[in-house]
Amino acid sequence: MDLSDIRREYTRGGLRRNDLPDSPLQLFEHWLKQAIETKVPDPTAMTIATVDENGQPFQRIVLLKDYSDDGFVFYTNLGSRKALHLKNNSQISLHFPWHFIERQVHITGDAEPLTKKEVFKYFTSRPKESQIAAWASKQSERLTARSALEGKFMELKQQFAKGEVPVPTFWGGYRVKPKSIEFWQGGEHRLHDRFLYQRNDDDQWGVERLAP
Template sequence: MDIGDMRRDFESEGLDREQLDDDPVKQFQQWFEDARTAGILEPNAMSLATTGRSGMPDIRTVLLKYFDNHGFVFYTNYTSRKAQEMAENPQAALLFPWLGLNRQIRIQGSVEKVSKAESLRYFASRPRGSQIGAWVSEQSRAITSRGLLEQKVAEMKQKFSSGEVPLPGFWGGYRVVPERIEFWQGRPSRLHDRFEYVREADGWNIQRLQP
């Protein structure tokens, strides 16, 4: 299949420095609300890129569950492949591809675990089925059949049938603490608008990047 001619022009208003908040988290919040209002499917879906000791990059989609001035939080199994890679190299990159708005946001930073209290608070808010699923899945490990997985689900449902599902000790949150955040607005003829925030000792340095 020849896909070389697949292209579209990005017809959208430009992005100027005067339109941007000095705080990248506030700017992120503004664009996030724009994505929600526009009906973007799963606006909190983000690509998470990690690199472990081997140096081989890995990427997958996870869901943003919280953000503030301290960083961007998601949850996972602490024995998963991404968790292992973040333990070996506690740095990560995030990408929000809101193509319906001709926008994307790139974030790079260090990674840290959130507190157990934060993980517990979020875990308690999850649907019961998702709580059971966290106990069942040895994420990223091989399994011979789906039937075994479903059998484990039945066992866990029975085990926790009489009360609340507790937080697994092997499950919780990570926070990506941003060092660099880029806001990208698509423009015609591939002359896109890009602005990058880089953390400095006294705040953020903002600069326009060439497309």
């Protein structure tokens, strides 16, 4: 299979320095709203990258559940591979691949565990089936067969049929405090627009254009 000729032109418009707000969070919110309005599939899906003790990077897709000036929030099993990586190395990378609107956002930063109050508030807002699934799955551990996972889910569904599902002690989340946020806008003839915001020592944002 020859992949060398698979390409397309990016024609949806550019991104100029004068269009940039002082805070990257403002631009991120604007782009996220546009991704939702244009019905980009899974607009809150982001690839997150962590590194193990040997320096081996790992990537997976999770859903963004909140964002603010304080950072970007996601939830996970605290026994998962990504959580174990973050316990030893809090540095993380997030990537939003909004190809449908010819945009990408790349974030680097440090992941900080959420408080128990934050975790409880989000967990209790989830559909009951999702709460039960959190109990059923020992994320990243080996499974003999899918039937084992389904069987555990059905067992727990009966167990919690008449009551509330408690928050598992092994379930939580992280807030990623960003150090840098890069915005990529596709351009014609591969002349893409890239702007990198970086947080300086005074906790302010500087911005510069990068070559595509």
